Each structure stands twice: as C-alpha cells, then as structure tokens.
Amino acid sequence: MAKTNYMRLKGSQNLRLRLLLSTLSSTPIIIDDIRADDTWPGLRPHEISLLRLIERPLIVLGLFGKKPLSIRLKGITNDSKDPSVDTFRSTTLQILKRFGVPAEGLELKIESRGVPPKGGGEVILSVPIVRDSLTAVNWIDEGMVKRIRGVSFSTRVSVQFENTVIHSSRGIFNRLLPDVHIFTDHKAGVQAGNSPGYGVSLVAETTSGCYISADTVVSYARKEETADMEDDEKMDLKPPEDVGVEIASALLGEIEQGGVVDSTHQGLLFLLCAFCPQDVSKIRVGKLSPYGIETLRHIRDFLGVKFAIKPDPSTGTVILKCVGCGLKNLSRKVS
C-alpha cells in the first residue's frame, strides 16, 4: 500500500467537527498552524483531551459505534456559548429521532449541574447505535409554534432568580401564545456543582414537530476569557428580568428566522443529512449560521457531499438539498 495521504488543514477552528468527520470518513488529517499567531500557540487545555462535555461529535460518533454508548460526562453543563444540557435534551435528541435513530436508549440524564467557571456538573449520555444507516428526511415544513416549554435552573443561588426570569419571559410570550410552561429546576448541595449561576432554556414546539430552542446562562466567566477580552465588563452580571426578556426575545428571533431547527443546530442537521444513505434529504433552515456554513464546507471536504442551497425569499429561509454519502455502520457485528 502507498503511504498514507493526510488531509492538511490549518487553524484552530472547528477542531471537534474536523475530528468527528475525519473519524467517520476515516480520513487521516494533519492540522497545522493552531493559533500560530497567538501569545500561547497550540491547543488550549480544554482541547487536549479529545472529548469535552456535551459534544455533538460524541452523539454522532456514538450512532456509528460497535456497541451502544453510555458515558458519564463531567464538567460544565450550562454555558453561555454552547447549547446547554437542557436544550440538548429537548431539541438535539428530537432532531436525531427524525433521522431514524431508535428512540430507546437515546437519553441524557442530568445528575448534577455545573456552570462556569468551575463546572462540576455531571450527566449520563446514552446513545444507541444505528442498525444500518440513518434515514433521509424531507423536512421543510416548519409549521407554527403550538407550545413553548422551558427549563430554568439555578445553582448555588436563590430560587427567586429563576422565578423572576420565568416571569419576565412569560410576559413576552403570553401576548402570543397561552401554552407556555417553564419548569424550575433548583439544584442544591452536591447537585449544584461548584459555582453559582442560573439560566433558562426554552423550546418552542411547532405543529409539524420541529423544536426550536434558545438558552442562556448567567454566571461568572472563566478566567482565561476574562483575561482576553472582557476586562471592562468584568463581574457585571445581568439582572434576571433582563435575562428573561432577552432569552424570550432570542427564542422569538429564532422562530422569526424560520427553518426547522434553530441556528445552533444547523451544523448537526447538515451533518446528519450528509451521513444519510444515498437518498435526497431536503431541509429548511433559517439564516445560515457561521458554524453551519463552516460545517457545510467541511462536509464537502471530508465526505464529498455538496448541498444544493436555494433561498426562499418569501419566507426568508433557505432550503438545502443533498444526497447523503451513504455512511453505514460498518463496525457493527453482523450476527
């Protein structure tokens, strides 16, 4: 056999996505120039261990494993950057089910929560394996929002914060829709992790079974980031009323954008479409998020799957079509 041909990539972006795609497409990769111009070149501490908490890579990887995956993840469960565990539960898993992932065995159990800077959360993620491959979807009907659900949480702070958040966000939704329920999940003691914080995750469910989510967390930021950029607004946390209004507006913003998933889940949606068998998948998303665009590019590079992208000016959404790469769960043992 010839020498291994590596795919050469540059930069630190989308490290997880690249690792995922290279694993599933079994393409060897070399990533150069990771933060070459930075003060501290190379990988950050959190990137050195391959899998961080609540990574979408893991859930997609788990689908194509040899045996069903069950893993206990520790660290930060709710963060202002990545989607929180609640969103993961309410939305991400629902998206997977659309693609023919068996519902049993697919779950996320929150043992305890952890917010930045210290984390201390713990969840158990279990992912089943797909029997053969995913199923292609035709998912362009976004429907209308019929109910809004949500989970708010607070760790090491008073429940009152949650109530205020819920109250203020309900204030916005109630003018549009009566079916709004936001549950509180106050954690205390060991279950509350190591640092104080509170937040909320909202999900809008539409008549056609789409789940659109938005979430936020209020907590002290992690140290290395504060050192980088936010020294002026340091320790300046928002009051809960504003948080409630903001998150409600954020959800409304996501709904406004249209599409069958919200902007944070676009990447995952594209990935799943690309992994489908060689059938046409058709999906509708709102404005393409930068992460989604990046994902699309990587999918093309690794899997050779291109999407036909067509804007739908009447609704301001984008319709994407693709033929999957026909990825099969080859590692599964045939009996």
Next chain:
Amino acid sequence: MAAIGEEQSHKAHRSRQAGPKKKGKASKKKKGQNSEDNKNQSQNPKAFAFRSNVKAKRLQSRAVEKEQRKLHIPTIDRSTGDPAPYVVVVQGPPKVGKSLLIKCLVKHYTKHNLPDVRGPITVVSGKQRRVQFVECPNDINAMIDCAKFADLALLLVDGSYGFEMETFEFLNLMQAQGFPRIMGVLTHLDKFKDVKKLRKTKQRLKHRFWTETKEGTKLFYLSGLIHGKYHKREVHNLARFISVMKFPPLSFRGSHPYVLADRFEDITPPEKVQGDKKCDRNVIIYGYLRGCNLKKGTKVHIAGVGDYGLAGITSLADPCPLPSAAKKKGLRDKEKLFYAPMSGVGDLLYDKDAVYININDHFVQFSKGADENGGTASQGKSRDVGVELVKSLQNTKYSIDEKLEKSFINLFGRKLDNLEVDASVAEHQSCKDDEGVGSDEESGDDDMDDPGSSDDDVNVEGNGTMETQADDASDDEQEDLRGNFEEQLEFHNGRIRKKAIFGNEENEADEQVSDEDGGDDDGEDDNGEVDEETSGSDYSEDDETDEDMEDGGMGNAARWRESLLDRTVSRKNTNLMQLVYGTSTSKLAPDMSEQQRSSDDESEDDEFFRPKGEGSKPSQIADSWICTSTFLWKQKFTEGVDNGNVDIRDDETDEATEPKTERNKANEGSFFEKLKEEIELRKQMNLAELNDLDEATRIEIEGFRTGTYVRLEIHAVPYEMVEYFDPCHPILVGGISLGEDNVGYMQAKIKRHRWHKKVLKTRDPIIVSTGWRRYQTTPVYAIEDRNGRHRMLKYTPEHMHCLAMFWGPLSPPKTGIIAVQNLTNNQASFRITATGDILEFNHATKIVKKIKLVGHPCKIYKKTALIKGMFTSDLEIARFEGAQVQTTSKIRGQVKKAAKDVIGGEKSKKGAMSEEGIARCTFEDKILMSDLVFLRAWTQVDVPRFFTPLTTALQPRDRTWKGMKTVAELRRELNLPVPVNKDSVYKPIERKPRKFNPLVIPKSLQAELPFASKPKDIPKQRRKPLESKRAVVIEPHERRTLTLIQHLQRMRHDKEKKRKQKEQEKRKALEAQKAKEELISKKRQREERRDRYREQEKLKKKMRRTAGD
C-alpha cells in the same frame, strides 16, 4: 500431520439400509409405477379432506411460513434513466467455443462479422436493452474479476468431454458475489455419432448441472457447426433467452460504483516516457458506470493494480445509445449498433505499445493490416495481391508516422479537456472528435454502416495535427468561454488546465490566506463568512483553483460558493434588513464584484462575533418586536391571544386522528407491501428533487448517474499496467466507499470448500478475494467456544464453518469472500480452497490459545509447596497470583506469591538457591515431590499484520503471480525435514506397578495408642489351622433340630402377621369413628359459637344504643 502430501481419505457415503428414508425411496418408486391404479381408486374427494384439526393447523402454518420465506426485504433501486448494458460473461474451459459463441451472438444482433473477440463488446439487443459480451479468459484471477461484474454468465461446457473444474470454480466464485444469473451452454455435441448416447449424455450433464445450481436451471444445447458457426436457430433462441432475462439486485454491487473498461489509453506525455521508459503513467479508462452513482473524489481500485484516486471524471456521449423511443416494432438495421474498441471493430485498435485508429470497414478489410503483428493473422488466409500491396503501404506509413501518431494521442487527451468545457452543448460531437472522424458529420457510432469512411489514416492524422493548432489557439478563447460555462468547468476541469492558470495569482491567494488567518484567530470557531482560505486550502488543488479564480475577478467562482453569496445577499435584502432596520436598503444588488464581496464579509463578520448562545442580538429583536406590529409575529404562532384555546384543541385532535389513519393503512396492506410502497415513494421523491436542479448542480450533488459512459483519468499508474495490458483480460475499476481504503483486522466466517483436498493451516498464506480486491494474507483460524472465547485452531475443521481473522484492506460486513491458494492454470485440482463472508472488522484481535505451564515442587511444607520451573521471573508470578494450579494427581491449588524470603532463608543456609521464579502455592492436600504441577491458562495469539495485493495486471498475463510461500512449500524447495519435537513423539507407555513401603509405626507412638488401634502382633503360624483344611458336614440329628427350629419360627411369623393385620383394621375403624364424631362436634361447636356471638352482638348493639341515647 503425518500425511502432508497425501490425500485425506474420506468416509464414503453409506446409503440407508433400513428406516423411513429407505422406505420412502422405495415407496416413491412404487407410487410412480402404479399411479394409474391410485387414480382409479381415489375418486372420493372426501377421503382427502382434513381429518385432524392439528394436522390442518400445521399444514396451514407451513404454507404461511413458506410464503414468508419467499419474501426478501425490498431494496431501493437508485438507478435512473437507461441502465448500463448488462454484462454477459462467456466462461468456459479452453477450446470450448467461447469466442465463437460471442461472434455468433454479435452476428445475430448486428449482422456483422466480428474478426476477433478482445475486450467487452457492447451490442444493442433490443429497444430497451443493451448487452455487453465479455469473454472470460482461462485464468483464475480473471475469473474472479469476471464473477464480480457479470450480470449473466454463460457457462460453456464441452459436451463431448463433460464438466471441467473451471465451470465449477466459476460457479463458486459467483456464489460469493451474490450469485448473478447463469445459463449453461453445451457445445461440441456434434462429436456424438450415437443419438442415444447423445441423449443420455445430455440428460446426465443436465442433472449434474442442476445438482450444482438448482433444479430447472437452463442448459442450452448447441448441436453443431454450420460453416464454422453455430446453428442460427439455436443462437437465436439463446439470444432470446438473454434478452428476456431479469437481473436481481446484488447488494455489494448496488452500493459500489464500478466500471468495466471497454477502452484504455495511456496519456503520459511522450517526452516523459522517452526520458524514462519506466516512469509512472497517466491512463484513461472508458466504460459504462454501473452499480451506484459515482461522485467526484471517490477512490477506485483497479483490479490487479491497486488503489488510486480519480484525477478526473467526465461523462461522455453514449457510444452505443439505445434507439430513440419511437413506436415501432423491433430494431431497424441502423439502430443495431455495436461498440467494441478493444476488438478493433470500433475505431481504436490496441497493440502493445501503440493505439491505432482504424476507420473500420468490414467489407473492405484493408485496415486490418494495422494489427498484422497482433493476433489476427489467422483471419486472412488467402490474400490478394492488391490487398497485400495496400497492406504493405499501410505498414510503411505507420512506421514513418509513428511518433506523430503518439503525439496525436497525447494531444487528443488535452483536446478532450478543452472540449469538455462545452460538453453540455456538444458532448456528442466531442466524442466524435476523439474517435478521429473529425470532419465527418455522421455519428461515429454508425461508422460500420457507412462505407464512405474508408479514407485512410493519413486523413485522420492530419485532422489530429490540425486540431492541435486549433487547440493552442483556442486556449485563450477558453478563458472567455469559461465565463459562460463556469458551472461545467468546476467539475470538468482537467488537470492540465488548472496548472496553466496558477502562476502569479498563487501568491495573492497565499497572502490572503495569511491575512485572514491573522484576522480570524481570535474568533475560535466563528470565522468569517466566505473566507474559505482559512479552512485549509492546502490539501486539494481544486480548492486552490477555485479561490484563484474568485480572486482573479469573477466568473469561475464555485457554484456552491456563488449560491452562498447569493443567499447572503438575498438574506440581507429580505429578512435581516427588514428585521433590524425596518427598511430595506437596495444597495446590495446581486452582482459580485470583489469590493462588494468584501463589504459583505465585513458586515457578516460583525454579526458573527456575537455570542453564540443567543440567536441574534436579543435586545434589538426585543426592540423590534416592541416597535413593529405584532401581527408579523403572530404568523408564526398557532393562534393569537384571544382564540388560543380553540386552536390548541384543534391541534390535539389533529394529532390524535393522524396516527389512527396511519394505522388503518397499515392494516390494509401487509407490512411487506407498506415497505415496498415506502421505497417507491422515496424513489419518486429522489427523482423529483433531483430533476428540479440543473444538470451541473445535480452531478455535483449526486455524482454521475449509473448508465452514463464515463471517462476516468487516473494518474501515476505503474508502467507495467500499460506494458502488459492485454485487451483479452477485462479491467475492472471499482469504487471504494468511505472507510474501505483503511487497513485492519477482519473477521470472516469461512468454510473449507468440500472439494479442496486438504484442510487449511493457520498462518499459511491464502489469496483472498473480497469486495473488489484480491490480496494475499495470512489468516489465523479460530472457533468460538460456548463462553464466547475465540480459540485458535491450527487447522480449519473439515466440514464446519470457522472464524478466520486476517489483516487486510477492510471490506464491509456481509461481503462474500473467496480464498484461493493456487493460481496456476495447469493444475487439474479444484483451486478454490474456502468460501465465506465477512462478519466484522476490528482494530484488535482477541484470539487465544491454550497454554500449560509446568513446574515441579522444590520444597513441600504441609499444604504449601514451592514450585520451580513454572515461571521464569518474579514479575511473571505477580501476573499469575491467584491462578489455579493442579497436580497430576488432581490436587488443586492456587498460586500465592513469589517465594523470595523463604528462599533467602535457605540461601543463607545452603548458599545455592539464587534463582528467580519460584512460586509459593497452596494446595488442598499435601503434594508429593514426584508430582508435576500444571497451570492452565489462555494466551493471546497475534495475527500477522501482513497482506500483499495481487498485482496480476502488472506482469505478463501468462506468468503466475508469486507471493508468499507456505512453510510446506519452502521446506519442499529447500529440502528441509519437518522438525520433530522429541517429546511429542508417541511411545508405548510403561507403567510399573507401584511399590509401597510397609507402614511402620514408631514404638513411642504405639505405646500411646489405645489397644484397638494398636497393631496386633500375631505370631506367624507354622502350620495352617485345621478349619482351613477340612470341610464341615452337619450331623443328621443336628439337621433335624435345625428344621424344627425353622418350622417353629415360621409359625410364629405367621401368627404375628395375622395379629398385625387385625390390629390395623381395628385402628382404621376407630379412626373413621373418631372423624365422624369430630365432625359432629365441630358442627355443634360452630352452632354454639354462632349463638354466642349473636348474643354478644345484640348485647353490644343494645349497649351502643343506650350509650347513644
């Protein structure tokens, strides 16, 4: 193994001597004989109605089960449009008439005489069907490959000789590929003079064929030759059968694209070849795409050569198209096309070192001279003087212009690239051009019909050179063209084209890369909108050129990117602008000047640096929501505030009703029907969605469709492939899907073929064929024990499946696998050694074998012993702490620890024991010094990480490929004896009777023992006692007394018995009496109790009442 060279003797089959099987056969025969009688007798239909309920039920369930067993999971057929020609492989042992059959069939279809059968021959056989005939060479490698692409196999058998091994080998090869259709053809039947013998032979062969395949498989008889051809009628019949054949979908082929090359060209620049004859070559392979869609960037495996990336794919006009759909019966003569470039009938003729372009005319066979040094000398036996003359003329011309011609070929490759730019417009024409007809406007495919094209090769070459000039000139024009045909260019772009574009623009691109990299570093995951440069431009040339073109101005932007841009623009126009500002700015018209783009980028960038968790700027949205009218929002929700409840209910009812209707549907049709329907639906949807798109995008998205005629460009192929190219050996190019180019361990379930004479030995190299590949590897055989352990086997079981673990390029589970050991063609024996399929692949093996560690005690305490010789170091002992051990006398024990301190103590005493690896073990009883101690364990077996792909296409075809040799072969070659372990030699076992020493109890101990336990010292008697010498006889008196006593005892026993019986009876009666009385008393007691309770209750009530009052 004592008998390595000899055949293994098998137990012969013994037919049943008794029992139901024997009876069954006999009675069946009888039944057949007097079926007439039965018919007469069994007129009463009632007699055969079910008499037993159970039997009826059983029969019914059996019928249902049979029906279910017929069903297969429906598979989706993703191919659309005209299917590729079906491959009909004609296979058989040598000298059986394969070529003649193909010639006859081609003659039947096209009315043309085929001079020579080389390579695939495509024929339009009907309005809807094309057929590609391939002759399978008599070589196991070619047979393996042929089985991989055959849709139908015609197995030719010499009727006068009988079946040969090749036929059965081929059957087995096909079985591993999912069993394509087969038809047997018997030839050489004219050698039989005796009609009866002929009939008998036919019958016999047919039945033999059926046992190997299945009852009712078609076997054709070609009875003889007329004018050197088979009977027209028989060929006609055979053709009819071929044309109505239906082909089942095969799973491996359905999921992998593959191309059977019907044209092969070397396009290496001639300067390079002249410089180094053995330089790597660039080749082009033409053929119909089969299997599934082929995407750009797919890797391919060329059978017998290796894995290569595709440097370019282009779809060409079909050289042998189906007739246009018109309402008429049958085919017109003009539509009876056929295409066989390798056979020399098309337009190209292949020789060893050159390709000749041949304007072919069968009626005037002058251009045959071209391949005089080829194999067609036998064709023209009697030549005219004129013909001779023309041929000689032709010959001289070729030799002069040889170099020119070479250059033509090269240019032709380039030319194709350019022409493909406007492929969508004039693909057909381009195809014509490369066939060299040039000015002729008639389609190149029909050229066997037009005798006018007999103008010779000078003309062609002239054309070629002219083309080159035009080529150079048109290079510039190409630039302009690109503007118009940008979409085609994106994927049709040839390699050379791109290189020309590079130059000074490259630097710019690089600069930009660095710029943008610097700018983006902060924003970890979110980099800018269209700055693809950051996402690694180094790895693929495609990208680079894309960027170049974009930077260069416009035009050639990737379509994908373009649409992205479009979208961002439109997005800006529609929702984003509206949402944020409430007014639309019309300054962003969708023209794509560089400046515009950069401004786009900036604005995008602004947006992308927002925190990710929050969809878009929330405060702004909130504002907008407050400011703008709420009705905009309400569109997105199911209801307004006021009538909310009603709507919700509606939703719920909807939800509730939906599944119900679905369920109803499910009940109507069976599960199977539903599945089929679903698949049909999906297929229709795919078609509809893909047909929406324009051609270029469609190809980008789904790849080239099956059935298209494609041109695959492959670079850096070893020169041997060109050097030893033989058109008679088909070239198979198979696509490799994701993950299949990796190397790893595979586990297969295999079974030694029952006709292979020996069992297979672990680690003996075998040649494995799975997927598209053939490679030699060294498997380790194993079998799964009841507890899931994979135990290594030294040899495969004789008649059972076993697991084989081997290293090699991965192929997906469920793929068939064929193992061969011997590739020589001149051996009579059956060459297929094993068959099976892949179970799974793994990156680690877990095969274990037994290991027995033996030691002996060096010191024994009570139940503890120090064991020596079992381990070599203390580290080993640490590994085995707690392991079970056993002595030969079955005393069980356990390994405790390394016996260091004890030895150390002894050491100080003796100063001799200084070795490591002495273990302290405890046993359930004291062991003896003479005992051996065993430790039974399992040890991991390593599977050798070895495989070599078979490069049979890179060597002369008649030479057998040589790979790794087996140990036995090496021994035979080097004349080495089989090493014999002395301990393993069987010897007669001698067991001496064991002598035990007498038990001696010390005097002091004896004194303390109680008398009973004391050994009694009985003095030895000199003479035997009298009792042992004499017999004792009873006296008559004694006898009488004895009988009397016996009688008396007997009487007493009798009396006792009677008394006991009487007593028992009495007791029984008494018990019955007692029971009766008890019953009565119980009854009475109950009555009493009831009365008492009633009284009490009354009293209580009264009390309560009084208390209540």
